Each structure stands twice: as C-alpha cells, then as structure tokens.
Amino acid sequence: MAKSLGKAGRRREKNAEEALRLGPLADFIGFHLRLAQEASFQAFARRVRGYQMRPGRFAVLALIGENPGISQTALGRAAGRDKSTLTPALNDLVRRALVKRRRVASDRRSYALSLTVKGKRLLDELTLHARAHDRVLDEIVGLRHKAGFIRTLRRLAMV
Amino acid sequence: MAKSLGKAGRRREKNAEEALRLGPLADFIGFHLRLAQEASFQAFARRVRGYQMRPGRFAVLALIGENPGISQTALGRAAGRDKSTLTPALNDLVRRALVKRRRVASDRRSYALSLTVKGKRLLDELTLHARAHDRVLDEIVGLRHKAGFIRTLRRLAMV
DNA sequence: GACTGATTGTTGGTATTCAAACTATCCTAG
DNA sequence: CTAGGATAGTTTGAATACCAACAATCAGTC
Numbered sequence: 001m002a003k004s005l006g007k008a009g010r011r012r013e014k015n016a017e018e019a020l021r022l023g024p025l026a027d028f029i030g031f032h033l034r035l036a037q038e039a040s041f042q043a044f045a046r047r048v049r050g051y052q053m054r055p056g057r058f059a060v061l062a063l064i065g066e067n068p069g070i071s072q073t074a075l076g077r078a079a080g081r082d083k084s085t086l087t088p089a090l091n092d093l094v095r096r097a098l099v100k101r102r103r104v105a106s107d108r109r110s111y112a113l114s115l116t117v118k119g120k121r122l123l124d125e126l127t128l129h130a131r132a133h134d135r136v137l138d139e140i141v142g143l144r145h146k147a148g149f150i151r152t153l154r155r156l157a158m159v
Numbered sequence: 160m161a162k163s164l165g166k167a168g169r170r171r172e173k174n175a176e177e178a179l180r181l182g183p184l185a186d187f188i189g190f191h192l193r194l195a196q197e198a199s200f201q202a203f204a205r206r207v208r209g210y211q212m213r214p215g216r217f218a219v220l221a222l223i224g225e226n227p228g229i230s231q232t233a234l235g236r237a238a239g240r241d242k243s244t245l246t247p248a249l250n251d252l253v254r255r256a257l258v259k260r261r262r263v264a265s266d267r268r269s270y271a272l273s274l275t276v277k278g279k280r281l282l283d284e285l286t287l288h289a290r291a292h293d294r295v296l297d298e299i300v301g302l303r304h305k306a307g308f309i310r311t312l313r314r315l316a317m318v
Numbered sequence: 319g320a321c322t323g324a325t326t327g328t329t330g331g332t333a334t335t336c337a338a339a340c341t342a343t344c345c346t347a348g
Numbered sequence: 349c350t351a352g353g354a355t356a357g358t359t360t361g362a363a364t365a366c367c368a369a370c371a372a373t374c375a376g377t378c
Contacts, residue, residue, distance in 0.1 A: 020222070022225065022237075023221060024290070025218060029297070030196075030214060030289075030292065033199055034199075034218075035313075036196075036312040036313075036316045037193050037195075037196040039239070039315060039318045040193075040315060043318045044189055054333090063179070066182035067179055070179070071357090072357065073356060074179065078179045078181075082336055082337075084335090084337080084338090084358070084359080085335055086357090087357070108342085108344085109355070109356040110357075127183055131183070133189065134187045137188040137189060137318070138188070140311070141311055141314075145311070150186070150191050153192060155300075156300070159198045159199060159296070159299070201336090204336095232327080240365075241365070243328075246327070246328060267326095267373065268326040268373045269327075269373095
C-alpha cells in the first residue's frame with residue numbers, strides 16, 4: 001500500500017507514507033509546535049531511558065541546581081508547571097535522595113529546594129545526555145538560526 | 160518582595176519577577192519548545208472554553224474532516240498520538256455525534272472515520288477560533304518568518 | 319487450504335497534567 | 349493585637365498520554 005504513492009512521493013516523511021491533507025492545520029503554529037515538542041520529548045525520553053527521568057523531571061532538577069533555595073511556586077513558574085504538579089514530582093525526587101526540602105525560617109509556609117550531592121551528580125550526567133540530544137536539534141534548526149528560534153519560542157511562551 | 164530586584168530588572172518578564180537562572184537549560188531547544196507549546200495550548204483552551212474541546216480533540220476533528228475515511232492508526236500518526244489514546248477520544252466524539260465510525264469491507268479490522276453534519280458545523284466554528292488564536296501567534300512569530308518557522312518545526316517533528 | 323507474521327483497534331496499568339478546594343502561614347490595616 | 353485578605357504547598361478529581369499485551373483480521377508462503 002506504500003508503493004503507488006503517486007502524490008508527494010518525493011517527500012521523505014518519517015514513515016514514508018504520511019501523505020495526509022492537513023487543511024487549515026497546516027498553517028497553525030500551535031499544531032506544529034505540539035508535534036515538534038512531542039517528538040523532541042520522546043527522543044529525549046528514549047535517550048535517558050533507564051534513568052527514570054523524563055524531560056519534565058530533568059528540567060526540575062536542572063532548575064533547582066541552578067537556583068538553590070528556590071521555592072516550589074517559583075520553580076513551577078520557571079518550569080511552566082502548576083504547583084500542584086510539582087508536589088508528587090518533588091516527593092519522588094526527595095524519596096530518591098536527589099533533592100532536599102528545607103523549611104524556611106522566615107516563611108514557614110514555603111520550602112527551600114536544593115540538590116543533594118547525589119542529585120548534583122545525576123544532574124551532571126543527565127546534562128551530558130541533554131546536550132547530546134540538543135545537538136541533534138541544533139543540527140535540524142541550524143546553528144545560524146538557533147538563537148532567533150529560541151527567542152521566538154520564548155516570546156510564544158509568554159502568550 | 161518585588162521591589163528591590165536589583166538584578167535583571169530591565170527584563171519585562173511574564174510575571175515581572177522570573178529572574179531565574181536557567182543554566183544549560185537556556186540553550187536547550189527542547190525546553191523552550193515545551194514552554195511555548197504549553198502556553199499556546201493553554202491560550203487555545205481558554206479561547207474555546209465551553210466547547211469541551213481542547214487542542215488535541217480539535218486536531219482530530221480537523222484531520223478527519225480533511226481526510227474522510229481515514230483509519231484510526233493513520234489518524235494517530237498524523238496527530239502524533241498513540242492509537243490507544245485515540246480510542247477513548249473517538250468514543251467521546253462518536254458519542255457526541257460529531258464523528259462516524261464505519262466498518263471497512265475490504266479490511267474488517269479497521270474503521271473509516273468521517274464527520275457527521277454536526278461535526279462539520281462544529282469544526283467550522285472551531286476553525287474560526289483557531290484562526291484567531293493563530294493570528295496572535297503569527298503576530299509573535301512575524302509573518303515574514305512564519306513559513307520558515309513552521310518548516311523548522313516540521314523538521315523537528317520528524318526526529 | 320493451513321501456518322506464520324504483520325497490522326488494527328481495544329484494554330489495562332502507570333504517569334503526568336491542570337484546576338479547584340483546602341490548610342497553614344504571612345502580612346497589612348486598623 | 350486582631351481581622352482580612354494574600355500566598356505556599358497539598359489533596360483530589362478529571363483528562364490525556366504512553367506502553368505492553370491482547371483478540372481479530374489480513375497477507376503471504378508452502
């Protein structure tokens with residue numbers, strides 16, 4: 001069934017036969033954003049399979065590593081996740097002894113998050129994988145356009 | 160607490176005080192892709208609140224509308240979703256009389272999906288909202304760069 | 319025509335997400 | 349110092365997602 005394409009035969013798509021009509025979807029930035037994000041997400045997850053650490057968790061770890069003492073709410077804002085989403089994620093990271101939750105004397109409602117030594121080590125290791133992953137994406141975007149591309153994504157993230 | 164910023168005070172961020180260090184994350188395309196996708200997703204969901212139709216469902220409806228007779232597997236590939244994810248989504252759309260599932264004589268394993276008249280009407284209505292939503296994103300990306308931007312996203316989606 | 323392997327859609331299990339409601343704590347007015 | 353509203357984090361519930369396993373069906377091969 002993939003032999004007599006006839007149409008769009010020159011386009012080497014992912015699975016060689018997705019010659020589907022997209023209609024208005026073809027022009028929607030949001031639609032393509034989602035496909036790209038999902039693909040990148042999956043590729044990263046495959047790469048660090050075995051670490052029990054998907055992109056979201058990695059981002060949390062990295063943000064804590066860069067901002068020791070950060071609160072859960074601030075972390076949620078930076079990672080683009082609701083604070084209620086972070087509760088179970090942090091519970092897990094704390095259970096795995098990667099993150100420390102310390103009560104803050106000046107504001108006893110909030111926690112100050114930081115990495116344990118083990119957390120730092122794991123973060124370093126994962127960062128290597130993340131860099132390798134992103135180098136593939138760099139290749140696709142093109143180094144000449146990367147900075148502008150990321151700037152555009154950041155503007156989109158502020159909608 | 161947002162008075163004596165002192166650092167990065169000139170950057171007008173979304174909430175006026177996300178002056179966080181991103182570290183290596185700042186250069187990761189995947190990280191920014193996720194933030195942008197999530198923001199766009201939320202904005203669209205807000206816009207069509209009341210239709211009981213988030214971006215994923217809208218994409219499914221639009222893809223069926225453009226490709227009547229499509230199978231669930233092909234639809235899943237086009238929408239970037241696992242086929243098992245589509246089963247409950249389609250059940251819902253069929254229950255709401257927006258989508259028809261027709262058995263195919265030549266291959267009795269698969270279904271041929273198509274929109275009902277009601278489904279077509281709803282799709283048209285939602286497409287108007289989607290266009291309005293995407294016009295905002297166009298503004299951000301810049302019409303001069305839109306085509307290239309989408310091409311890049313499509314390449315990223317093939318990773 | 320029967321056997322083997324691939325494919326279609328469903329089911330079950332687990333993970334992740336948001337939003338809303340809740341508790342505890344903080345802060346400001348008076 | 350007390351009352352009010354704001355804020356930090358948790359809990360709960362509904363949606364959405366993947367993957368793995370499964371039944372039904374198809375498509376070759378012998």
